[in-house]
Amino acid sequence: MTELSAPSLEHRAPEPDSWVWQLQNTLRTARELDHALSLTPAERAAAERAEQEGFPLAVTPHYLSLVDRSDPNCPIRRQVVPAPAEGNPGRGDLRDPLGEEAHEVAPDLVQRYPDRALLLVSDRCAVYCRFCTRSRMVGAGGGPRSVQRLGPALDYLRAHPEVRDVIVSGGDPLTMKTERLTAILRALRDIPSVETIRLATRVPVALPQRITLELVQALREFHPIWIMTHFNHPRELCPASRAALARLSDHGFPVMNQAVLLRGVNDDPATLTELFRGLVRERVRPYYLLQMDPVRGTSHLRTSVQKGIDIMEALQGRLSGIALPKLIMDTPGGFGKIPLGPDYVLERGGGRTKVRTPRGVIVEYFDPEE
Numbered sequence: 101m102t103e104l105s106a107p108s109l110e111h112r113a114p115e116p117d118s119w120v121w122q123l124q125n126t127l128r129t130a131r132e133l134d135h136a137l138s139l140t141p142a143e144r145a146a147a148e149r150a151e152q153e154g155f156p157l158a159v160t161p162h163y164l165s166l167v168d169r170s171d172p173n174c175p176i177r178r179q180v181v182p183a184p185a186e187g188n189p190g191r192g193d194l195r196d197p198l199g200e201e202a203h204e205v206a207p208d209l210v211q212r213y214p215d216r217a218l219l220l221v222s223d224r225c226a227v228y229c230r231f232c233t234r235s236r237m238v239g240a241g242g243g244p245r246s247v248q249r250l251g252p253a254l255d256y257l258r259a260h261p262e263v264r265d266v267i268v269s270g271g272d273p274l275t276m277k278t279e280r281l282t283a284i285l286r287a288l289r290d291i292p293s294v295e296t297i298r299l300a301t302r303v304p305v306a307l308p309q310r311i312t313l314e315l316v317q318a319l320r321e322f323h324p325i326w327i328m329t330h331f332n333h334p335r336e337l338c339p340a341s342r343a344a345l346a347r348l349s350d351h352g353f354p355v356m357n358q359a360v361l362l363r364g365v366n367d368d369p370a371t372l373t374e375l376f377r378g379l380v381r382e383r384v385r386p387y388y389l390l391q392m393d394p395v396r397g398t399s400h401l402r403t404s405v406q407k408g409i410d411i412m413e414a415l416q417g418r419l420s421g422i423a424l425p426k427l428i429m430d431t432p433g434g435f436g437k438i439p440l441g442p443d444y445v446l447e448r449g450g451g452r453t454k455v456r457t458p459r460g461v462i463v464e465y466f467d468p469e470e
């Protein structure tokens with residue numbers, strides 16, 4: 101369960117606009133998932149395995165409502181229903197692909213770059229995405245943290261003023277009680293060197309009803325707060341999510357999207373064009389398209405690197421700059437992010453650069469003479 105579990109609403113009429121009702125009715129067992137989606141026998145076995153020993157299950161009624169039940173390959177279903185291949189080790193798979201445990205500088209604080217740090221404030225999420233980079237710990241890592249428990253992490257940030265940007269993540273910080281989250285934000289804001297706080301959340305996608313007026317009013321006290329969200333498919337931009345995004349923007353939160361390139365979900369230019377244009381319409385900047393991390397047991401959801409580069413080639417020139425994210429590989433082992441993309445430079449030398457354009461025109465560029 102997330103921390104936002106609420107008083108029992110049994111025997112009440114469905115209230116899909118209420119986050120309380122959404123959490124109360126979240127599917128968390130293989131049996132519930134089977135009942136809702138008529139799983140295949142292989143999927144049922146995979147869901148039972150996940151429930152018993154692996155990465156837990158959770159699907160909110162809201163996210164379930166986006167599933168096309170007539171489509172066994174539905175891109176929404178694929179993100180949350182365990183596949184029979186889940187758990188099969190693939191080449192290069194890692195339990196902790198970004199080396200976060202090796203870069204833990206204090207309990208629940210990961211630092212992989214000099215000026216940024218990642219504060220893991222909870223292990224709970226509204227949905228458990230089958231491709232999650234932190235599947236090793238989400239849903240099973242001790243629940244939401246208190247300010248007291250984060251004391252050593254906060255002490256580290258006080259002692260390291262070079263860390264200017266803190267990404268509050270987990271799990272999903274917006275599944276915490278508002279008071280618990282604001283206490284953590286207040287403690288961060290009391291550290292003068294922390295300039296930017298980012299909240300990494302999939303709640304606008306999976307539980308948009310949680311983005312209430314009360315929540316945004318409580319959070320805006322701690323501006324500048326950036327929201328890093330995670331839409332992967334245009335169908336996720338449904339009316340409830342669009343209303344949540346509008347509420348965030350209207351209250352001064354810049355919203356950036358980090359999509360993951362997922363096989364059978366969004367690995368084609370048409371789907372991503374629709375996603376990125378849809379995000380821009382909602383005032384969300386498509387920030388990164390992430391080459392999927394090699395998380396153990398998820399190679400059935402990964403694409404080749406070349407596929408991502410080909411997609412970027414198709415999108416370059418088709419989408420305006422504000423709609424075009426960077427294609428990023430977070431290098432396995434925790435050595436940092438690098439941009440990937442097609443190579444447009446054909447030759448370079450003697451002050452002359454020969455390039456090709458996305459439409460295949462060859463052009464020369466001359467450097468200024470000394």
Ligand code: SF4
Nearest residue numbers: 225228229232271302
């Ligand atoms: S919401 Fe984020 S942290 Fe939670 S399971 Fe999905 S990808 Fe992982």
